[in-house]
Amino acid sequence: MSMIEKITSKENMTKAYLHVMRNDGASGVDGMELSQLKSYLHSTWKRTKAEVENGNYLPKAIKGVEIPKSNGKTRLLGIPTVQDRLLQQAAYQILMPIFEKDFQTHSYGFRPNRNAHQAVRQSLHNINEGYRAANRQDIVDIDLKSFRFGGPIR
16 A cells, blocks of 8 residues: 555544544635535545545645734734645654654654643753753754745855
C-alpha cells in the first residue's frame, strides 16, 4: 500500500474524521459547518479520494480571521475548510510517527504532547542549572511574521 493510500484508507480517514469532530472549530471560506461534513463526504468522497491519490486535489483558500493578542495587537489566524482539516489530519496521522523519531528531545514546536510552556520550563531549568558554552543548548523562538532576512546566509 502506498503512503497516499494509507492516508486515504477508510480506517485512517475515520480516525481523522473523529479527531476533527472532537476539535470542533469554525468553518472555512466555503462556509461548511462540521455538522455538514458527513453528508458532504457521502456524496463527494469517491471523487475527492481519487483526486488526492492522483495528486490533483487542490485545497481551498484559507479564511483569515484576526484574533486579539495579550499585548493589544492582533494575530492573523488561518482557518482551512472542514474538508481540508480532515485531509490534513489524515496526512498527519500517517506522517507524524515516521518523522517524530528524528526530532531532538527538546524540540517542542507542533509535536504531540509538547507545548510552549514545556519549552519555557526546560529553558528556565537549563539556565538555572548553569548550562554554558561547554554543554551549550540554544533557545530558539521564531516569529515568522516578524522575521526579517538581513543578508546572505553564511
